[in-house]
Amino acid sequence: MPIIENFSNFLESEVLKTPTGYDYKLGLFITPQSQRGQICKLNALSVVLNALHKIHDMPKPPPLRKDKNHPDSLRQQAKERYGSTVGEIYSAKTLAQIAADNGYDHSSVVTANSFTDYNWTIIRSVNSGEAPILFYDIDLEGEPARMKSHREHAAVVVGYYVNKKQELGFIVSQGGNYYWAKAEDIYLSTNQLNPNRASEVFWKLDNEWYDLYNLRFSPQTLFSQPSDQRLALPLPLEDGGLKNKVLIIHNKPKLVPKNSFWSPSPLKLNSDESTRLFSECLDREHIPYQNTPGQ
Secondary structure, three states: OOEOOOHHHHHHHHEOEEOOEEOEEEOOOOOOOOOOOOOHHHHHHHHHHHHHHHHHOOOOOOOOOOEOOEOOOHHHHHHHHHOOOOOOOOOHHHHHHHHHHOOOOOEEEEEOOOHHHHHHHHHHHHHOOOOOEEEEEEOOOOOEEOOOOOOEEEEEEEEEEEEOOOOEEEEEEEOOEEEEEEHHHHHHHHOOOOOOOOOOEEEEEOOEEEOHHHHHOOHHHHOOOOOEEEEOOOOOOOOOOOOOEEEEEOOOOOOOOOOOOOOOOOOOOOHHHHHHHHHHHHHHOOOOOOOOOOO
């Protein structure tokens, strides 16, 4: 899943250009958050809640992790109220419940069992100015993979696009950056997730928790041994896990200028307009943006 380091370059190299502009659409403006430990699902939820708070004046969520200034956190709530061992979440319903606990009680958990339904669920959500959360396996490079939930992951959809082969793709936020991926690759990954995945074992190493897969590839294991071990609670069979799930935390209506870059109406902008408007948004959110010469 290639990183988007320069949005203009991404448009020119990957996105279909039509007579009216590049064929893409952005939804809720998302600021990516880096993470550590077994909290990718909570991180995805945190990213969406923080965006809804900033843009739509919805309740301010607690931080992802607690600190001396914040005794409460999403991770702490997951552990105390929903049986999470180290911050892991195996259920989209649990994420929706955590959102509701923090004032975001209007959400949808959609199970899309076909490629068409999956894509349209995401497209409709983005067109409504939302940022759906997706679940799929990733490999060590962050690419969508098919690993039967052994590398289960969550990412937030920032927008969608049509590539030069006229294939649908998604722009996602994960691990502190923007990435792009083909919709088909993400669907094939979510479609093979195990709906009844077994409980994971976690090992603590240098004050952080690792699952078995990450432990095998961690440089820290060459120099030290785990100091603790914990077993996650099993997922109830009736839950169904994260296979083909799309979690949407809905926003409340807010009027925006008709020509706003984040207007719910679809926009197709030329290269100069896209570069200018997107760079302005990134600058407001203090996200590094590199403009290439000649654009």
